[in-house]
Amino acid sequence: MPFRSKRQMRWMFANEPEMARRWARETPDEKSLPERAKPGGGAGSGMAEGKGTKGSKGHGGKGTKGSKGQGGKGGSKGGRC
Numbered sequence: 832m833p834f835r836s837k838r839q840m841r842w843m844f845a846n847e848p849e850m851a852r853r854w855a856r857e858t859p860d861e862k863s864l865p866e867r868a869k870p871g872g873g874a875g876s877g878m879a880e881g882k883g884t885k886g887s888k889g890h891g892g893k894g895t896k897g898s899k900g901q902g903g904k905g906g907s908k909g910g911r912c
Contacts, residue, residue, distance in 0.1 A: 833858040836868040 843851035
């Protein structure tokens with residue numbers, strides 16, 4: 832997998848040097864890399880998600896983080912008694 836930015840390359844060489852060397856071999860031109868990658872291009876970008884369909888952000892629906900077991904009857908915080 833080639834590097835997407837100079838910042839990513841610096842981080843990778845500092846933290847995962849063996850993997851960074853492999854990625855460096857696959858990166859065509861390191862000098863033309865941007866300093867930082869554009870936002871929104873994380874893992875899985877360019878694949879099936881984001882093809883212009885409504886709700887393609889991966890958050891489809893009413894549920895929010897931590898909503899399971901809340902809002903019911905009873906006063907315990909654990910959800911199970």
